[in-house]
Amino acid sequence: MTLNALITGATSGLGLALIKQLMINDDIHLILPVRDLQRGQQLKDSFTGKDRQRISLIEMDLSSLESVRIAADSLDSPIDIVMLNAGVQSSEKTIYTQDHLEQTFAVNHLAHFVLLRKIEHLITPEAIIGWVGSGTHHPELAKAFGFPGAHYIGPERLSKGEFEGNANTSQASRDAYGTSKGLNILMARHLARQPSSRTYFSFDPGLMPGTGLAREGSPALKLAWKYVLPIVAKFMKGTSTPTRSAAMLSRILLKSKKVETGDYLEYTGSLLNPFMPENEESYAIKICDFSDYFVVA
Numbered sequence: 428m429t430l431n432a433l434i435t436g437a438t439s440g441l442g443l444a445l446i447k448q449l450m451i452n453d454d455i456h457l458i459l460p461v462r463d464l465q466r467g468q469q470l471k472d473s474f475t476g477k478d479r480q481r482i483s484l485i486e487m488d489l490s491s492l493e494s495v496r497i498a499a500d501s502l503d504s505p506i507d508i509v510m511l512n513a514g515v516q517s518s519e520k521t522i523y524t525q526d527h528l529e530q531t532f533a534v535n536h537l538a539h540f541v542l543l544r545k546i547e548h549l550i551t552p553e554a555i556i557g558w559v560g561s562g563t564h565h566p567e568l569a570k571a572f573g574f575p576g577a578h579y580i581g582p583e584r585l586s587k588g589e590f591e592g593n594a595n596t597s598q599a600s601r602d603a604y605g606t607s608k609g610l611n612i613l614m615a616r617h618l619a620r621q622p623s624s625r626t627y628f629s630f631d632p633g634l635m636p637g638t639g640l641a642r643e644g645s646p647a648l649k650l651a652w653k654y655v656l657p658i659v660a661k662f663m664k665g666t667s668t669p670t671r672s673a674a675m676l677s678r679i680l681l682k683s684k685k686v687e688t689g690d691y692l693e694y695t696g697s698l699l700n701p702f703m704p705e706n707e708e709s710y711a712i713k714i715c716d717f718s719d720y721f722v723v724a
């Protein structure tokens with residue numbers, strides 16, 4: 428039986444490692460939204476013969492909600508697996524998308540929400556749907572790297588990147604990143620509370636230095652991220668590699684590792700306790716109400 432798996436952010440890092448793992452299963456057909464079709468084609472061509480035919484590409488730039496809506500409307504196959512993996516982290520200043528939304532919130536969270544809403548009717552009843560979270564959403568876990576944890580402020584302020592006292596600074600971009608990851612975890616938990624036979628979960632891949640995530644950082648940061656941290660990380664707790672984290676993620680998506688709907692898991696497969704707002708459900712509804720506006724705009 429063919430399983431259609433839609434994976435965002437498959438051109439690099441964790442997403443690339445994940446699709447390599449998933450392709451080992453002959454039943455998988457990949458639907459890959461990519462922002463650059465030429466790079467997507469190169470990725471597809473890196474597979475041979477019948478494997479290549481098991482990959483469908485679709486142009487989708489998550490920093491443009493119009494692009495997300497158009498791409499989603501072009502899909503028509505049932506979807507059994509959804510992994511909302513793509514992500515960005517700007518490290519110097521606040522960046523805005525063409526929709527005038529703070530980029531981290533827009534790409535990491537809102538665009539994925541819009542995508543999911545638009546393909547809702549295609550997602551099968553027993554489907555599994557995952558978001559990527561991160562320890563940076565937790566006030567205790569990434570302090571040493573300058574991440575104070577998610578700020579569960581109002582969605583309008585989130586969409587403008589208005590973090591208390593930190594407007595347009597590198598701190599504001601870290602605030603935005605940790606918050607976007609908290610929102611992803613929050614949304615998986617919120618949807619898991621709705622009546623459904625689908626499984627919603629979120630996943631912390633651990634620190635995976637060397638991926639493309641530092642692409643918007645300073646030259647010094649990029650150098651450290653690509654060449655220094657991968658070596659240092661071998662001796663640090665809580666660090667992983669794209670291959671290692673993708674192996675666990677692939678097991679979860681193919682249901683050989685059992686998860687309960689709403690779970691937040693790390694790359695080892697252990698359950699994690701996320702940091703959520705006190706009024707979690709009403710806050711989640713507020714985020715959904717705000718985001719729903721962008722589904723049809």
Ligand SMILES: NC(=O)c1ccc[n+]([C@@H]2O[C@H](COP(=O)([O-])OP(=O)(O)OC[C@H]3O[C@@H](n4cnc5c(N)ncnc54)[C@H](OP(=O)(O)O)[C@@H]3O)[C@@H](O)[C@H]2O)c1
Nearest residue numbers: 436438439440441488489490513514561634635638639640
């Ligand atoms: N690396 C870590 O230490 C770490 C830790 C915790 C969580 N995470 C999360 O893990 C996920 C994967 O990150 P990674 O480290 O593998 O980073 P990565 O190598 O930079 O991969 C990010 C992927 O997202 C895609 N993407 C970014 N912006 C996009 C846009 N506007 N439209 C469409 N696709 C877009 C990228 O596409 P292009 O190739 O076209 O740029 C790429 O395929 C992210 O959600 C990240 O936040 C990473």
